[in-house]
Amino acid sequence: MALTPAQSARYARHIVLKDLGGSGQQKLSAAHVVIVGAGGLGAPVIAYLAGAGIGRLTIIDPDSVSISNLARQVIYQEADLGQPKVEAAARFIEALNPEIVTQPLAQSLDESNVGALLAGADVVIEGTDSFPVKRLVAASCLDAKIPLVMGALGPFDGSLTVFAPFRARRSGGDYPRFEALYPRDPRPEDSPPCELVGVLNVLPGIVGTMMANEAIKWIAGYGEPLLGKLLIYSARTGESRVMSYR
Known part of the structure; x- marks a missing residue:
């Protein structure tokens, strides 16, 4: 069109x-992107995909806006406190780009609903801090052959990658699955939540914007997606490095 x-x-x-x-x-205008998690990583993803003109955005998150979110999740305001994040995000999108069709879903993902909630997406973006949710989304995207952009955060470091195990490499063989990078979930003591260890407020914006770029490049067809590659960014040094995994 x-x-x-x-x-x-x-x-x-x-x-x-x-x-x-x-x-x-x-x-981009014809695409449907599902965003799982409207927090630190999801907020900049939502902002830049809305700005880019993605035609339909489905946002899935069960949480409400709290005062501690505002320092880094800049699509929210004090007026949104106590409101479901997905509804506040939908208002942000409407104000920025009213042509976009937004589907806010204030619910959790589980085995009974993940397939239906992700169905029909051109790209799924996962930015929660839950490895069980990441594994669940990755398995559902594999079954439905939907490319998955995934990100994670530490206090001063963040990472992102793209999973599309159904796509074959030019050199032969398929690109790696989620299990190649995360064969098992980390122990709670090895991956404490940001409520306990903190997170630099600009870090989610940097990594989330990179995640939005991966979705845009996949849909529009420019550049090379981070397939089989993990990009790691350090806010301490301002440097990024890319490592391959199989």
Whole structure:
């Protein structure tokens, strides 16, 4: 479907990009992205995918906005305190880009509903701090052959990767599964929540924006996704490194 004059004006900087252009923007406008987790990583993902003009955003998160969220989850305001995050996120999207179709789902994922909630997505983005949820989402995306962008945070470090085990490498063989990177869930003492160890407020924004880029590049078709690669960013040094895994 051709872009309207209003869309052409809104996305003008995308349209003049040689490797994205009008055709890439049309793909973004027709895409459906499911975002699991509307917290530290989900908030910047929501902001930049809404700005990019993703046609439909489904946001899944059971939590409500708390005062401690506001320092790093900047799509929320004090007026949103106590409100479901997904509803506050939907209001943010409506204010930024009212053309986007938003589906806010204030519920938890489990084996009984994950398949239905992720169905029909062009890309799934997972940014929770729960490894059981990450494993569950990864298994469902594998079954449905949906590419999965996944991120994680520490106090001063973050990481992201893309899973698409159903896609074959040019050199032969498939790209690795979730289990290749996380063969087992970490022990609670090895992965304490940010409530206990803290997290630098800018870190989720940096890593979450990178995650949004992975979804945009997959849909629009530019660049190389982080398939079989883990990007690790350090806020202490400002450096990123990429490691391969099989």
